Amino acid sequence: DSGVTQTPKHLITATGQRVTLRCSPRSGDLSVYWYQQSLDQGLQFLIQYYNGEERAKGNILERFSAQQFPDLHSELNLSSLELGDSALYFCASSTSLLAANYNEQFFGPGTRLTVL
Amino acid sequence: SQKIEQNSEALNIQEGKTATLTCNYTNYSPAYLQWYRQDPGRGPVFLLLIRENEKEKRKERLKVTFDTTLKQSLFHITASQPADSATYLCALDMNAGNNRKLIWGLGTSLAVNP
Numbered sequence: 001d002s003g004v005t006q007t008p009k010h011l012i013t014a015t016g017q018r019v020t021l022r023c024s025p026r027s028g029d030l031s032v033y034w035y036q037q038s039l040d041q042g043l044q045f046l047i048q049y050y051n052g053e054e055r056a057k058g059n060i061l062e063r064f065s066a067q068q069f070p071d072l073h074s075e076l077n078l079s080s081l082e083l084g085d086s087a088l089y090f091c092a093s094s095t096s097l098l099a100a101n102y103n104e105q106f107f108g109p110g111t112r113l114t115v116l
Numbered sequence: 117s118q119k120i121e122q123n124s125e126a127l128n129i130q131e132g133k134t135a136t137l138t139c140n141y142t143n144y145s146p147a148y149l150q151w152y153r154q155d156p157g158r159g160p161v162f163l164l165l166i167r168e169n170e171k172e173k174r175k176e177r178l179k180v181t182f183d184t185t186l187k188q189s190l191f192h193i194t195a196s197q198p199a200d201s202a203t204y205l206c207a208l209d210m211n212a213g214n215n216r217k218l219i220w221g222l223g224t225s226l227a228v229n230p
Contacts, residue, residue, distance in 0.1 A: 002159065002161070004159075033218075042205075042220055042221065042222040042223065043160070043205065043207075043220040044220075045217055045218060045219070045220070048217070056217050058217060088157075090159050090160075092159070104150065104162035104165060105160075105162065105218070106162070107159030107160050107161070108159055109158060109159055110157070110158070110159055112157075
């Protein structure tokens with residue numbers, strides 16, 4: 001158990017809908033990362049938050065948004081869902097922002113999103 | 117842009133043998149290179165990290181090498197066991213100022229046969 005929790009575990013919805021995925025990082029971790037993993041694309045970095053602030057952006061669509069709250073949990077919002085958004089969505093956390101104080105990322109169990 | 121290539125074909129080896137997985141990258145060398153293990157339907161689990169100024173890193177039966185000239189990292193599992201069967205992901209740490217991103221390979225599936 002990595003200490004990172006994600007809810008829900010599974011989510012089935014229809015095209016055009018909006019969903020919210022939730023992540024609680026390990027106790028003490030200030031950085032939260034969101035990833036999308038599909039069979040043909042591998043693990044794609046979406047966005048990173050550090051202590052409530054957005055720090056890095058990857059291949060995140062405009063239909064997607066995220067935020068990190070004062071208690072450090074994070075939510076990933078996916079809207080106007082398309083069939084191609086079906087994937088595993090992982091949240092990861094780490095203690096440090098700076099590469100000089102590197103720490104590995106701890107991944108949650110993921111949320112499997114199916115868009116019908 | 118930085119690209120990572122891992123063996124797309126699954127690797128099948130006999131129990132007790134050494135498994136060697138390859139990670140090649142293009143363009144500039146990363147500050148760090150990491151290896152993760154991923155089991156089906158689960159999140160990746162960190163295994164080893166190697167810095168650009170390190171040639172080799174070991175942890176129990178695991179060994180990682182990093183050749184910045186060849187732009188390649190090799191991941192070895194010695195005395196392999198069926199429990200080592202999983203997908204192994206290579207990730208490059210791209211540090212841009214205070215922003216850290218990991219660029220991931222697609223992974224190599226390893227099957228250790230008893």
